[in-house]
Amino acid sequence: MAELWISNSHAKINLGLNVLERLDNGYHTIETGFCFIEWNDRFEVKHAPRMELVMSDEKIPVDDSNLIVKAIKLLQQEAGLKDEFYIEVEKNIPAGAGLGGGSSNAATTLRMMNKIANLGLNEHDLMELGRKLGADVPFFIKGKPGFATGIGEEIEELDIQPDAWVVTVFPDIESSTAEAYQFCEPNPEPEFSLKNVLLDEEPEEWRYLLMNQLEPAVFPRHHLVGNLKDQLYEFGADYASMSGSGSSVFGVFQQDFVAINAYESFHKLGFPANLTRPKFEPDTGIYVKEE
Numbered sequence: 625m626a627e628l629w630i631s632n633s634h635a636k637i638n639l640g641l642n643v644l645e646r647l648d649n650g651y652h653t654i655e656t657g658f659c660f661i662e663w664n665d666r667f668e669v670k671h672a673p674r675m676e677l678v679m680s681d682e683k684i685p686v687d688d689s690n691l692i693v694k695a696i697k698l699l700q701q702e703a704g705l706k707d708e709f710y711i712e713v714e715k716n717i718p719a720g721a722g723l724g725g726g727s728s729n730a731a732t733t734l735r736m737m738n739k740i741a742n743l744g745l746n747e748h749d750l751m752e753l754g755r756k757l758g759a760d761v762p763f764f765i766k767g768k769p770g771f772a773t774g775i776g777e778e779i780e781e782l783d784i785q786p787d788a789w790v791v792t793v794f795p796d797i798e799s800s801t802a803e804a805y806q807f808c809e810p811n812p813e814p815e816f817s818l819k820n821v822l823l824d825e826e827p828e829e830w831r832y833l834l835m836n837q838l839e840p841a842v843f844p845r846h847h848l849v850g851n852l853k854d855q856l857y858e859f860g861a862d863y864a865s866m867s868g869s870g871s872s873v874f875g876v877f878q879q880d881f882v883a884i885n886a887y888e889s890f891h892k893l894g895f896p897a898n899l900t901r902p903k904f905e906p907d908t909g910i911y912v913k914e915e
């Protein structure tokens with residue numbers, strides 16, 4: 625009987641994002657809080673005579689530009705992966721949404737292949753491989769909320785998953801990460817310590833203390849993104865922000881009925897939206913089923 629391996633690939637949001645410095649290699653040093661939302665892709669993997677990738681979202685190419693293909697190639701080159709797989713991905717996280725969908729898929733691929741093909745890599749090895757695929761990938765390997773520094777790849781695990789409801793809205797616009805960084809203005813000395821704000825202050829204070837410094841680079845080019853952030857406040861959010869390099873925005877709500885009303889209102893307006901429970905914990909387990 626063939627074994628079918630199953631795992632979730634979760635989305636993230638950024639709680640505050642300070643861009644500190646522009647580096648010579650084009651990257652930027654940042655600090656940001658990472659947490660999870662209840663929006664995930666689902667992987668099904670089995671051994672096969674040759675590698676094949678099928679994604680439910682046909683707009684995402686399944687060629688060498690796909691981060692799943694890149695992760696497989698990296699494992700073949702650097703970790704001795706020889707097995708071939710059929711990989712099917714139910715793609716729910718929108719692409720170019722600032723929710724880390726591609727990076728999360730890369731991390732899920734590394735974690736699953738390591739287990740299924742018995743490559744013997746530990747978390748540190750997987751994070752080292754992950755950083756070669758993207759700045760966000762090490763966070764997804766860790767699979768725990770945390771505070772990120774460096775180019776976003778140095779992760780300190782911290783319990784910053786909001787004890788509040790989170791409503792995430794995708795404006796149906798793809799926002800380029802490279803462009804957002806290119807047009808942002810780094811600030812090496814942020815006014816407040818992002819880490820202390822996340823640990824010590826309540827979400828209703830965050831709007832005065834936290835900032836996503838990529839917003840001024842994205843809002844002028846995508847007005848809808850800024851408008852949806854304003855709308856989250858109008859619907860009663862205690863805190864609202866763009867996630868990562870956009871285009872998604874999210875609101876943090878202390879009261880469940882206010883959050884549910886906001887979530888349903890965005891749905892009625894036709895925007896893909898998501899509602900995440902307080903203190904949500906992602907399930908990153910890898911499960912096997914006999915077929």
Ligand SMILES: C[C@](O)(CO)[C@H](O)COP(=O)(O)OP(=O)(O)OC[C@H]1O[C@@H](n2ccc(N)nc2=O)[C@H](O)[C@@H]1O
Binds near residue numbers: 727802
């Ligand atoms: C916006 C965030 O999602 C916030 O978590 C991340 O910083 C982006 O992470 P990512 O999508 O994994 O980014 P990568 O795939 O490594 O980089 C895409 C492009 O974004 C820019 N980039 C990314 C990360 C960073 N710290 N500085 C940058 O300037 C670079 O131009 C890079 O070519």
Ligand SMILES: Nc1ncnc2c1ncn2[C@@H]1O[C@H](COP(=O)(O)OP(=O)(O)OP(=O)(O)O)[C@@H](O)[C@H]1O
Binds near residue numbers: 718719727730869870
């Ligand atoms: N497996 C994948 N899933 C989604 N997008 C992928 C994948 N592989 C490559 N891509 C490409 O990556 C680009 C960005 O997608 P992604 O969903 O990672 O963006 P994002 O959520 O803005 O990322 P981040 O928050 O890390 O900046 C898209 O143009 C998409 O075509």
